[in-house]
Amino acid sequence: MSDRDRVLAAAGVSRETAERLDLYVAQLRRWQGVKNLVGPATLAEVWTRHVADALQLLALAPEARTWLDLGSGAGIPGLILAIAGAGRPGFRVDLVESNARKCAFLTEAIRVTGAPARVRNARIEAVIGDHQGVEIVCARALASLDQLLAWTEPVLKSGTTGLFPKGREVGAELTEAARRWRFVYDLLPSQTDSAARIVRVTALDRVEP
Helix, strand or coil: CCHHHHHHHHHCCCHHHHHHHHHHHHHHHHHHHHHCCCCHHHHHHHHHHHHHHHHHHHHHCCCCCEEEEECCCCCCCHHHHHHHCCCCCCCEEEEEECCHHHHHHHHHHHHHHCCCEEEEECCHHHHHHHHCCCCEEECCCCCCHHHHHHHHHHHHCCCCEEEEEECCCHHHHHHHHHCCEEEEEEEEECCCCCCCEEEEEEEEEECCC
């Protein structure tokens, strides 16, 4: 069984979703040579390294319909989540990306796949306040947890849940973040990397100086 088939079987996606994911992967490979969207070494493992890594977030918030993905880059996890959630009524993912060339890829990939997503070519701090009420905010390989909490403070303080995949340095990042923030969180195992964790943040406040 190929990596693709294993990932899709484990995620239990429909045939229509599998076809959309195939279109996304084809677009990613087509644009990679021009835009350098992902690490070149990871492209050969796109299904296990990127697609599966994104899809696991959907299982952590199965009832959520509105998502905000920060620093979307190649659409990981946000665009993949939008593709997987396309059949759910009211499902939508907003993709925030400051790099115009990456936004061009995202816009084309949305067109090709028909994913329920919208691209915002902007800096996070300029638009985060527009997204209060979103159910889930996520970001992958973007910044330290401390910085992510600073960016997402306006939404996390208004009831949004944060899902932030982190690597083996997650303990150090939590310690650093605790100097500036009081936050309620739990650590969830990653299904794609035994050394990684997903930090789920459900409440946030600033530490008083």
